[in-house]
Amino acid sequence: MTGKTHASCGLLVGALTTQYFHTDLFSSVTVVVLSVISSLLPDICHTQSKIGQKFKLLSFFIRLIFGHRTFTHSLLFIGIIGFLLYLIDTPVYYGVAIIIGLFSHVILDMITPKGVKFLYPLPITIKMPINFKTGGLVDLSLATALTVGAVYVFFQIGVNDIIHYWRYFFAND
Numbered sequence: 001m002t003g004k005t006h007a008s009c010g011l012l013v014g015a016l017t018t019q020y021f022h023t024d025l026f027s028s029v030t031v032v033v034l035s036v037i038s039s040l041l042p043d044i045c046h047t048q049s050k051i052g053q054k055f056k057l058l059s060f061f062i063r064l065i066f067g068h069r070t071f072t073h074s075l076l077f078i079g080i081i082g083f084l085l086y087l088i089d090t091p092v093y094y095g096v097a098i099i100i101g102l103f104s105h106v107i108l109d110m111i112t113p114k115g116v117k118f119l120y121p122l123p124i125t126i127k128m129p130i131n132f133k134t135g136g137l138v139d140l141s142l143a144t145a146l147t148v149g150a151v152y153v154f155f156q157i158g159v160n161d162i163i164h165y166w167r168y169f170f171a172n173d
């Protein structure tokens, strides 16, 4: 999938996380930033990806050591990140945003013909029975649908907040 599709999925993950945890404005912005970064992070193994271009040297070495769509697309990688987040006492909503953001990337890559080495270091490629070409029409439509979904969730949160404050305001009047 393209970076755009991954980022839109990260955006939706962020929106749903803020909705679920009812985070305040500052935490909500952080949640969304973290989930979008996490949804792109596994492609650090790809020097041409959005995130790979930002961290060229790191990206180069990761690719050299592990190859593309292996370690950074595995359960092992997500597990290590989860463990590190636990060690530094990350607030649960930040942890959820990051872990689900990472999973969203791997799941999206599973619906491409190339699949992912999800069980790395086991050399097994995992892909869905139905898969779509990166940059194709489905990829593009998916990016749009995910963005629309995210905007809808943000809109809903906004409307709920307004109703909430409205009630609060009149209850104390």
Ligand SMILES: [Zn+2]
Pocket: 042, 043, 069, 073, 105, 109
């Ligand atoms: Zn990927």
